[in-house]
Amino acid sequence: MERATKKTLVPFFEPRSVAIIGASATPGKAGYEAVRNVLANGYAGTIHLVNPKGGEILGLPVTPAISALPGGVDLAVVILPAEATPKALRECAAKGIRHAALMAGGFAEVDESGAQIQQELTEIIRETGIRVLGPNISGHTSTPHAYTSAFFPLGKIRRGRVSVIAQTGNFATHTMKYILSGEHFGVCRVIGLGNKVDIDETEALEYLADDPETTAIVIYLESFKRPRRFLEVAREVTRRKPVVMLKSGSTQAGQQAAVAHTAAMAAEDRLVDGMLRQAGIVRVAEYTHLVLAAKAFSMLPLPRGNRVSFLAPSGAMLVAYTDLCVRLGLEVPAVTPATVRRLQAISPPYIRMRNPVDIWAAATVSGVEFAYREGMEAVLKDPNIDAVVPVLMLARDIGVPPFDFILELAKRYPEKPVLVTFSSEKDCMEECKAYLEPRGVPTFPEIEQPFEVLSILARCARAMSRPR
Amino acid sequence: MERATKKTLVPFFEPRSVAIIGASATPGKAGYEAVRNVLANGYAGTIHLVNPKGGEILGLPVTPAISALPGGVDLAVVILPAEATPKALRECAAKGIRHAALMAGGFAEVDESGAQIQQELTEIIRETGIRVLGPNISGHTSTPHAYTSAFFPLGKIRRGRVSVIAQTGNFATHTMKYILSGEHFGVCRVIGLGNKVDIDETEALEYLADDPETTAIVIYLESFKRPRRFLEVAREVTRRKPVVMLKSGSTQAGQQAAVAHTAAMAAEDRLVDGMLRQAGIVRVAEYTHLVLAAKAFSMLPLPRGNRVSFLAPSGAMLVAYTDLCVRLGLEVPAVTPATVRRLQAISPPYIRMRNPVDIWAAATVSGVEFAYREGMEAVLKDPNIDAVVPVLMLARDIGVPPFDFILELAKRYPEKPVLVTFSSEKDCMEECKAYLEPRGVPTFPEIEQPFEVLSILARCARAMSRPR
Numbered sequence: 052m053e054r055a056t057k058k059t060l061v062p063f064f065e066p067r068s069v070a071i072i073g074a075s076a077t078p079g080k081a082g083y084e085a086v087r088n089v090l091a092n093g094y095a096g097t098i099h100l101v102n103p104k105g106g107e108i109l110g111l112p113v114t115p116a117i118s119a120l121p122g123g124v125d126l127a128v129v130i131l132p133a134e135a136t137p138k139a140l141r142e143c144a145a146k147g148i149r150h151a152a153l154m155a156g157g158f159a160e161v162d163e164s165g166a167q168i169q170q171e172l173t174e175i176i177r178e179t180g181i182r183v184l185g186p187n188i189s190g191h192t193s194t195p196h197a198y199t200s201a202f203f204p205l206g207k208i209r210r211g212r213v214s215v216i217a218q219t220g221n222f223a224t225h226t227m228k229y230i231l232s233g234e235h236f237g238v239c240r241v242i243g244l245g246n247k248v249d250i251d252e253t254e255a256l257e258y259l260a261d262d263p264e265t266t267a268i269v270i271y272l273e274s275f276k277r278p279r280r281f282l283e284v285a286r287e288v289t290r291r292k293p294v295v296m297l298k299s300g301s302t303q304a305g306q307q308a309a310v311a312h313t314a315a316m317a318a319e320d321r322l323v324d325g326m327l328r329q330a331g332i333v334r335v336a337e338y339t340h341l342v343l344a345a346k347a348f349s350m351l352p353l354p355r356g357n358r359v360s361f362l363a364p365s366g367a368m369l370v371a372y373t374d375l376c377v378r379l380g381l382e383v384p385a386v387t388p389a390t391v392r393r394l395q396a397i398s399p400p401y402i403r404m405r406n407p408v409d410i411w412a413a414a415t416v417s418g419v420e421f422a423y424r425e426g427m428e429a430v431l432k433d434p435n436i437d438a439v440v441p442v443l444m445l446a447r448d449i450g451v452p453p454f455d456f457i458l459e460l461a462k463r464y465p466e467k468p469v470l471v472t473f474s475s476e477k478d479c480m481e482e483c484k485a486y487l488e489p490r491g492v493p494t495f496p497e498i499e500q501p502f503e504v505l506s507i508l509a510r511c512a513r514a515m516s517r518p519r
Numbered sequence: 520m521e522r523a524t525k526k527t528l529v530p531f532f533e534p535r536s537v538a539i540i541g542a543s544a545t546p547g548k549a550g551y552e553a554v555r556n557v558l559a560n561g562y563a564g565t566i567h568l569v570n571p572k573g574g575e576i577l578g579l580p581v582t583p584a585i586s587a588l589p590g591g592v593d594l595a596v597v598i599l600p601a602e603a604t605p606k607a608l609r610e611c612a613a614k615g616i617r618h619a620a621l622m623a624g625g626f627a628e629v630d631e632s633g634a635q636i637q638q639e640l641t642e643i644i645r646e647t648g649i650r651v652l653g654p655n656i657s658g659h660t661s662t663p664h665a666y667t668s669a670f671f672p673l674g675k676i677r678r679g680r681v682s683v684i685a686q687t688g689n690f691a692t693h694t695m696k697y698i699l700s701g702e703h704f705g706v707c708r709v710i711g712l713g714n715k716v717d718i719d720e721t722e723a724l725e726y727l728a729d730d731p732e733t734t735a736i737v738i739y740l741e742s743f744k745r746p747r748r749f750l751e752v753a754r755e756v757t758r759r760k761p762v763v764m765l766k767s768g769s770t771q772a773g774q775q776a777a778v779a780h781t782a783a784m785a786a787e788d789r790l791v792d793g794m795l796r797q798a799g800i801v802r803v804a805e806y807t808h809l810v811l812a813a814k815a816f817s818m819l820p821l822p823r824g825n826r827v828s829f830l831a832p833s834g835a836m837l838v839a840y841t842d843l844c845v846r847l848g849l850e851v852p853a854v855t856p857a858t859v860r861r862l863q864a865i866s867p868p869y870i871r872m873r874n875p876v877d878i879w880a881a882a883t884v885s886g887v888e889f890a891y892r893e894g895m896e897a898v899l900k901d902p903n904i905d906a907v908v909p910v911l912m913l914a915r916d917i918g919v920p921p922f923d924f925i926l927e928l929a930k931r932y933p934e935k936p937v938l939v940t941f942s943s944e945k946d947c948m949e950e951c952k953a954y955l956e957p958r959g960v961p962t963f964p965e966i967e968q969p970f971e972v973l974s975i976l977a978r979c980a981r982a983m984s985r986p987r
Contacts, residue, residue, distance in 0.1 A: 156869075161870075203914075204914065204916035204917065217835075218835070219833055219834065219836075220833060220835075221832075221833045221836065221942065224833075225832065225833075225912050225943060226942065228943070229942065229943060229945060233944075233945030233948075271839075273838060297839065299839050299842055336842075336843075336846070337843070338836070338966060338967070339965050339966060339967055364689075364693065365687055365688060365689045365692075365693075366628075366687065367685075367686070367687030367688075367689050367739060367741065367767070368687075368806070370741060371739075371765065371806050372806075375804075378804070401625055401629040401630060401633065446671075446672065446693065448552075448672035449547070449672065473697075474693040474697065475693060475696070475697060476700040476701075477697060477700040477701030480701075497807050498806060498807060499805050499806070
């Protein structure tokens, strides 16, 4: 099964020409939205549309049959029902097309007859050597090539440097829609795996390992197809690029499971835990953390270590978030005497300045901007600190400072992640996010999130530098 | 120390007249913002302002000295520096004022000389019997009486049925500002404890226990003043009202602690854990969860048990969130055959409908509104289900349904909490929140939150019905 993966997968992500089999003229249908997406993304290759009705869709001519396509098509995107998919795949192979993404669901994930159709796909792949992504995917995306096969209405997909492997249709659909509408980061490659009749998580990971456009990898996985080989590949990749995974621990079948079964699953899950850790993959437990990790990788350097400083407008926060840091495996270390002096210089004497930094008295005396700037710079300069979290207290009535100083500081200390969070009036938070994030500094609406994210980043950094 | 607490604390929350000592004519100063807040809240009692400069502030006449106040003032709010506070307190007592809230910081929390000033307060309290909230608080609030002593610019504070005890200035300041600007629920009483020179968490809890306006209690606490008595009171209250607490487990002094010290603290923290559980208090670990719990108590009934049904637009979510439920102590049980039939009737046959509910195929076939309405009603009716979480997939391009059906269902099954979350385009989430929340159905931007909240609610319900 070992093949020259890199070469093999390139045409999926850098196709010179694609054929959309099952293109549709009906807005709302997958076969229409897929065409709309590929146009919205400004794909520069040749687009062929195939539909027996012929005619024109969104200004593009429609070819009535696969057999009528010209030669040299790099990639076929098949948007047909399960029953019609094998025949189309065979025709694509016959036409000399070497790569296909199969969108339909209704295969082995559904019932026995679906499993039989899937078996047919396997046979066609074996006979013809055509490489297949799917079936049962919601598309794949390659922003460096301005290309997507996604059929969920997305519009232009923002380019980024984080790639995603997803054994779920979520990512290329609603999660992507959320990212595009609610966040300011983009993605590089998104690889839907679906039923993995051919290409699996291992090949996807191998491809991304050597993809110069990809600097970090985020994975949602429900099952391993070739666990041993996957871990072998992962062990190597994770020394060069951070890899974060949400591995679902239970199965759908397990949901009505008896206690004994649940216990067995828990044991198996601990095994997976250990294997992933050994392979340098950082496992997360929440779907939201996958998105937050992608956001962090898009905007931040990895910290050198797990030593955090945070500046908060209340003593209670200092205590509560130090607790949180400890639970998350982060340190909140003492800063140097020089840093303490610099902090003390901006504060009334009745606040004993140290790490974490009790910033509000200083802000009251010298203004919000001055206090946070001086405080942040003091801890950013400190050799004991790897990352800094300012907890901003913003309210119209007390005056909202310009946020440039945060950008400037983040730029001046490029090796130290700066993650902004809030205890603020809602619209001030939104304003700060809208200003900072397009300029590269991430913000997090919930005060626990930067610490959760830093914990993930610090674990990635540790994995990358682990001894051989 | 046992006093007739209820009677004693009533004037703090239902003052017929108040005197603001240290009222200021300078916008931005605490003594000005406190006056502005009390006016903005429509307080109907008499407001006296005291400042040696006399004159007028925000249209109200200013009395130059405490001694010049008329008799019969219920409550004094002292907004003076620490050094000036004891003298003012003594003058209030001399004037016959029996209740005072002391705002200034700079006492025992700061240094030895502050501790001495605080000792003076203790002596005045002992000598005169005046009851004191604070010092070092950011105010207290009583929306049923349209009253607040808060000095952070807040404007009108939304009325609600959840009360808060906070050993931190956070709550009455930025957290309240966030709630007022970003959420749709309100509060009942907010009690800042500060340095607890007189009134402590136990008295506050006793007052709220019998307060007919308070239906649930949320507490942030760093230390217990009288742990034994507190737990005694808590054991009784928690059978009638849910009580949720964030108890900071570490101390500021412990932040530079050695490993051994940390271990000792962890052991002590486990002790606190056990004591709180025995007393029926539900402990949470994140500040955000305090706010979410307050939101949930404001809008939802307590569930009868921990059995959840959720409807999600993706198989991956079914797996990942079943995992999450199990981790949180929630069950995702099988539904009855009748429910399964009803669910199956709205879905294409290739989806095997059960709990959790894979709703997207049904939505594709029959429309988002119909599928979610039918699906939600099926599981709401089911005797095996205590609470329902619809995960809404909303995007402009696929059509956003009206949200009335969710309100109708929530009203038709008033004993079952309905918590809405999303996998959606950002502005659709905001639109849904803006529609549902003022009408009583809570939404949560992050998909893990409704499950985290339900876990808290289910633990509260269990605590309330625990055997004696």
